[in-house]
Amino acid sequence: MYQIVKKKVLNPTVTLMEIDAPLVAKKAEPGQFIILRVDAAGERIPLTVADFDREKGTVTIIFQIVGATTEALNHLEEGDSLHDFVGPLGVPSHTEGLRKVAVVGGGVGCAIAYPIAKKLHRQGAVVHSVVGFRSHDLVILEDEFAAVSDKLCMMTDDGSHGTRGLVTNALKELIESGEQYDEVIAIGPLVMMKFVAALTREYGIKTVVSMNPIMIDGTGMCGGCRLTVGGKTKFACVDGPDFDGHEVDFDEAMERASMYRPFEQARREETCNLFKKEVR
Numbered sequence: 001m002y003q004i005v006k007k008k009v010l011n012p013t014v015t016l017m018e019i020d021a022p023l024v025a026k027k028a029e030p031g032q033f034i035i036l037r038v039d040a041a042g043e044r045i046p047l048t049v050a051d052f053d054r055e056k057g058t059v060t061i062i063f064q065i066v067g068a069t070t071e072a073l074n075h076l077e078e079g080d081s082l083h084d085f086v087g088p089l090g091v092p093s094h095t096e097g098l099r100k101v102a103v104v105g106g107g108v109g110c111a112i113a114y115p116i117a118k119k120l121h122r123q124g125a126v127v128h129s130v131v132g133f134r135s136h137d138l139v140i141l142e143d144e145f146a147a148v149s150d151k152l153c154m155m156t157d158d159g160s161h162g163t164r165g166l167v168t169n170a171l172k173e174l175i176e177s178g179e180q181y182d183e184v185i186a187i188g189p190l191v192m193m194k195f196v197a198a199l200t201r202e203y204g205i206k207t208v209v210s211m212n213p214i215m216i217d218g219t220g221m222c223g224g225c226r227l228t229v230g231g232k233t234k235f236a237c238v239d240g241p242d243f244d245g246h247e248v249d250f251d252e253a254m255e256r257a258s259m260y261r262p263f264e265q266a267r268r269e270e271t272c273n274l275f276k277k278e279v280r
Contacts, residue, residue, distance in 0.1 A: 001081035002036075005058060010140040014064050014108055015074050016050070021085050022057030030115035031093030031210065031242055034059065035218045037084040038072045045069045046215040046237070049088060050111040051118075059085075062111035062140070089218045090241050093185070093208070095119050100126040102174065102181045103149075104167050104196055106188025107133060112210055113187040114141050114148075121148035128179065129153070130170045132192070136161035168195050175203055183208060186245060190254045197245035207245035211236045211253065228252055 006018035024034060033048045045067075051060035063070050076082075093116050101120055105113030110131050120127050129145045132155035139154070139161055146152050153170040154162025163170065171184070186196040187210040200207040216222045220238035227234050230247035234240065 001083065002085040003081045004076055004078050007076075007078050010062065011138050013066075013138075014062060014111075014140055016060060016062045016111075017073075017076075018058045018060050019082065019085055020057060021059045024085060024087050025052045025054050025057050025059050028052040028059055028088040029092035030095070030119045031112075032088035032090045033212070033215075033218075033237075033241065034061070034085055034087030035089065035215070036061075036073075036082050036086070038069060038076070039083050042072065042083065043069050044084075044216055044218075046089075046212070046218060048112045048210070048212060048241070049115065051115055059087075062108065064108040086218070090237060091239070093119075093210075093242055095123060095125070098123075098125050098182045100128075100179075100181050102128045102130060102171060102179070102184045104171060104184060104186040104188070104192075105129070105131040105145075106167055106186075106192040107138070108140070109188030109192075109210070110141050110145070112212070113185065114144055116185055116187075117145060118148045126150050128174060128181075130155065130167045130174070132156065132167040132170075132188075133161070134158065166195075167192065168199050171196065172199060175200075175205070181205055184245075186210075190250055190257060193245060193248075194250035194254075197248070197250070201246050208242050209245035209248060210241045211243055211248065212241055 003020040004017050005020050008016040028049045033046045035044050035046050047061045050062040065074050103113050103117040117127050127149050128151040129149040130153045133139050134157045155167055184200050184205050184207045186193045193209040197207050215225045215237045218237045220235040225236035228249035229243050
């Protein structure tokens with residue numbers, strides 16, 4: 001069993017948990033993920049490692065409440081335990097040799113982007129972080145990004161925090177002002193990553209995206225996370241989750257991702273109703 005040693009609500013739909021998992025913490029690297037089960041009867045879900053502390057033996061996860069399992073997970077409190085917490089899985093993000101990088105995060109994807117920015121900063125790279133949210137009340141990890149970034153651009157769709165506009169607006173301004181990047185790393189909604197990759201293609205800047213679609217077993221056996229990259233079939237769980245953003249078929253990925261939304265919503269509503277009945 002894996003005890004929850006810390007729980008923090010980051011915004012109305014996003015929660016941070018720090019899990020006691022020393023063996024996972026010992027090997028975890030930015031870009032990797034874990035698969036957990038809330039209880040013995042629960043489904044397996046993948047969550048990217050948001051941070052880790054090897055000395056304390058803890059792994060931090062940040063999740064958005066979108067389906068039945070994340071709803072159930074969010075009802076757990078400090079002191080409760082998870083039934084399974086398996087990892088680290090996936091290929092770690094490549095950061096070695098990079099001297100100047102633009103890290104672009106959108107929404108809850110910032111939880112994945114942050115540990116990469118943190119590692120790049122520790123390695124001595126110049127890090128420019130561009131992070132975007134729909135509005136001020138959804139902003140997460142601003143202080144954390146500020147601590148590891150040489151330049152931080154905060155963007156909101158409605159202008160309620162930072163600068164009004166999209167992350168692509170800020171990234172384009174940086175590039176056209178003369179900033180030269182070894183690489184752009186973009187992590188967030190599929191549509192955001194699609195347009196970041198389209199922008200950087202114009203300037204010939206290598207761009208890496210993190211693809212986190214539906215994963216089930218984490219070993220490449222189920223095929224649930226298959227993608228088309230450079231005309232070839234890849235699996236996010238074993239080949240990624242990082243891929244060349246200029247080679248990913250985003251339209252195909254977005255179409256497949258949308259297939260599960262009605263089911264996720266229905267299962268979440270069932271789970272919410274179940275918890276309400278238990279409270280009564």
